[in-house]
Amino acid sequence: MSELQAVTTGTRTWACYDCGKCTATCPIARAGAQYSPRRHVLAANSGQKAEVLEESGSLFTCLTCSLCDSRCPAEVAYTPLVQKLREVAYKEGVEPDCPHGGALQSLMRMMARGGTQQDRMGWLTEDMKTTPDQGEVFFFTGCTMYFDTLFPELEANTLDATRASVQLMNRLGITPVVSPEERCCGHDLLWNGDRKGFEALARFNVDLVKKSGAETLVASCAECVRTWKLDFEPFFEGKPPKIVHISELLAERLGELPLKGNGGRKVTFQDPCRLGRHLGVYDAPREVLDALPGVERVEMPRSGKRAQCCAGGTWSHCDRYAKKIQTERLKEARATGADVLATACPKCQIHYRCAMKDPNLGGDIGIEMRDVAQLALEALGEEDTSH
Amino acid sequence: MNLTKDKTGVMTTARKGWNPRLVVFACNWCSYAGADTAGVSRIQHQPHFRMIRVMCSGRIQPGFVLRAFEKGADGVLVSGCHFGDCHYVFGNEKAVEQFEKTKSVVKMLGLEEGRLRLEWISAAEGARFAQVIDEFIEQLRELGPSPLSRARSGDEAAGALTPEAEEVEARV
Numbered sequence: 001m002s003e004l005q006a007v008t009t010g011t012r013t014w015a016c017y018d019c020g021k022c023t024a025t026c027p028i029a030r031a032g033a034q035y036s037p038r039r040h041v042l043a044a045n046s047g048q049k050a051e052v053l054e055e056s057g058s059l060f061t062c063l064t065c066s067l068c069d070s071r072c073p074a075e076v077a078y079t080p081l082v083q084k085l086r087e088v089a090y091k092e093g094v095e096p097d098c099p100h101g102g103a104l105q106s107l108m109r110m111m112a113r114g115g116t117q118q119d120r121m122g123w124l125t126e127d128m129k130t131t132p133d134q135g136e137v138f139f140f141t142g143c144t145m146y147f148d149t150l151f152p153e154l155e156a157n158t159l160d161a162t163r164a165s166v167q168l169m170n171r172l173g174i175t176p177v178v179s180p181e182e183r184c185c186g187h188d189l190l191w192n193g194d195r196k197g198f199e200a201l202a203r204f205n206v207d208l209v210k211k212s213g214a215e216t217l218v219a220s221c222a223e224c225v226r227t228w229k230l231d232f233e234p235f236f237e238g239k240p241p242k243i244v245h246i247s248e249l250l251a252e253r254l255g256e257l258p259l260k261g262n263g264g265r266k267v268t269f270q271d272p273c274r275l276g277r278h279l280g281v282y283d284a285p286r287e288v289l290d291a292l293p294g295v296e297r298v299e300m301p302r303s304g305k306r307a308q309c310c311a312g313g314t315w316s317h318c319d320r321y322a323k324k325i326q327t328e329r330l331k332e333a334r335a336t337g338a339d340v341l342a343t344a345c346p347k348c349q350i351h352y353r354c355a356m357k358d359p360n361l362g363g364d365i366g367i368e369m370r371d372v373a374q375l376a377l378e379a380l381g382e383e384d385t386s387h
Numbered sequence: 388m389n390l391t392k393d394k395t396g397v398m399t400t401a402r403k404g405w406n407p408r409l410v411v412f413a414c415n416w417c418s419y420a421g422a423d424t425a426g427v428s429r430i431q432h433q434p435h436f437r438m439i440r441v442m443c444s445g446r447i448q449p450g451f452v453l454r455a456f457e458k459g460a461d462g463v464l465v466s467g468c469h470f471g472d473c474h475y476v477f478g479n480e481k482a483v484e485q486f487e488k489t490k491s492v493v494k495m496l497g498l499e500e501g502r503l504r505l506e507w508i509s510a511a512e513g514a515r516f517a518q519v520i521d522e523f524i525e526q527l528r529e530l531g532p533s534p535l536s537r538a539r540s541g542d543e544a545a546g547a548l549t550p551e552a553e554e555v556e557a558r559v
Binding site: 098100101102103104106107109110111113115116117118119120122145146149150152 | 453454
């Protein structure tokens with residue numbers, strides 16, 4: 001079976017009956033770009049690598065947000081198709097015009113190669129209880145320390161959610177493993193077509209967590225959770241750890257947290273595409289928000305399965321259409337009357353905050369952004385240190 | 388170290404052994420012209436660098452430098468016009484902003500800070516260009532090959548040159 005045949009078989013592109021729902025629902029196509037998911041399906045069905053490469057320009061503009069997957073009546077697995085076609089294109093030497101000068105891709109590839117001792121623990125404060133190697137719960141921090149260093153002007157402070165997650169776990173009596181050896185989960189290399197780089201990272205991280213003896217892996221980044229749950233599967237030997245997003249852990253153990261009011265605030269939730277449509281986790285973050293005293297949750301018209309993506313998930317593309325998608329979404333969030341836009345993925349924070357920096361629109365689309373973990377931590381009273 | 392003096396008293400590097408790979412980003416208006424001045428003034432300096440000319444040092448974002456390290460550079464030099472001399476007035480101030488970010492990321496990644504440098508070199512400063520290059524190459528010799536190029540699996544041995552590069556190296 002040829003490479004493309006394997007792709008079409010695995011993603012059911014043969015079942016496409018050309019109805020065009022994917023293109024009609026695609027956020028980029030709707031923003032006005034010359035872009036059509038259906039063309040990629042047809043290119044794959046042609047069985048010709050040349051056809052795929054011809055579409056490679058737009059192949060990397062896909063947000064991989066899975067909105068079209070959820071609409072397709074023929075159940076074509078469009079998002080996995082794009083991932084596979086990007087691998088085909090990457091092997092042929094096609095690279096996305098990486099935003100940020102490819103800084104993030106380079107970082108990940110260097111981490112995949114290894115050989116250096118990272119200095120990635122600077123964000124930990126003394127009051128946080130963590131252990132560097134062995135423990136029951138592994139906290140996979142992800143790349144937030146790198147994001148904050150590369151984008152200080154956005155003031156996304158994605159590390160705040162990372163810190164909040166550790167503090168919340170501490171309050172639940174968990175001392176998580178936070179390893180200085182951890183490397184990027186490889187999510188973005190995989191979604192940029194670099195399977196070799198991804199596999200090196202996957203093997204390394206799976207081995208690291210195995211050595212820690214952890215039975216549960218917690219991450220505050222929706223992309224890390226997706227990658228661990230779905231893409232690392234072939235690399236586990238023996239029993240894989242239980243993989244949860246911090247919001248799932250909190251939702252499970254809400255009763256143990258002494259939550260107090262933090263003032264009447266309206267909060268609306270932005271479902272990260274990785275957590276929502278990719279993993280089907282819609283309720284956990286909402287349960288956490290609902291449990292916070294003084295927080296009133298309001299929903300945007302497009303939420304849950306219909307949620308709009310932040311338009312920058314895989315660091316593979318950014319253009320005026322992405323900006324348009326972000327601007328519209330922020331307007332939608334403001335129209336709910338919410339004071340805070342909550343999310344559960346650092347990339348959502350980075351991309352929406354970048355859109356808010358537009359000097360022409362800032363006033364119209366500005367809204368406070370917080371991670372669910374941060375909101376939960378803020379609602380906690382002072383720690384009772386008497387016991 | 389394999390530095391020896393040839394008959395004319397010029398320092399040359401023995402061809403065998405390890406030579407660092409330095410990537411130099413230079414702005415079109417000052418530093419690149421500075422290198423040119425070094426050349427036309429026949430100022431001798433170490434040859435182990437590859438130069439990339441950009442219109443302004445402000446263009447040199449973290450991604451450029453990180454890519455150089457990813458591709459196996461042992462060191463990266465970012466150079467531009469002195470403050471107040473920038474052809475685009477504030478470009479080099481942008482360069483500092485970008486460089487600070489790059490430096491933090493490189494440190495976080497675990498590369499030695501001595502592998503990255505920012506220098507202002509004007510079009511007239513040919514001697515200074517040569518001096519900066521010589522100093523930096525010396526520093527890189529002391530640091531040895533980049534840990535990233537050492538960790539490269541399946542590639543040529545760390546620091547070893549491809550046959551074509553070997554040939555170029557032999558000519559200098």
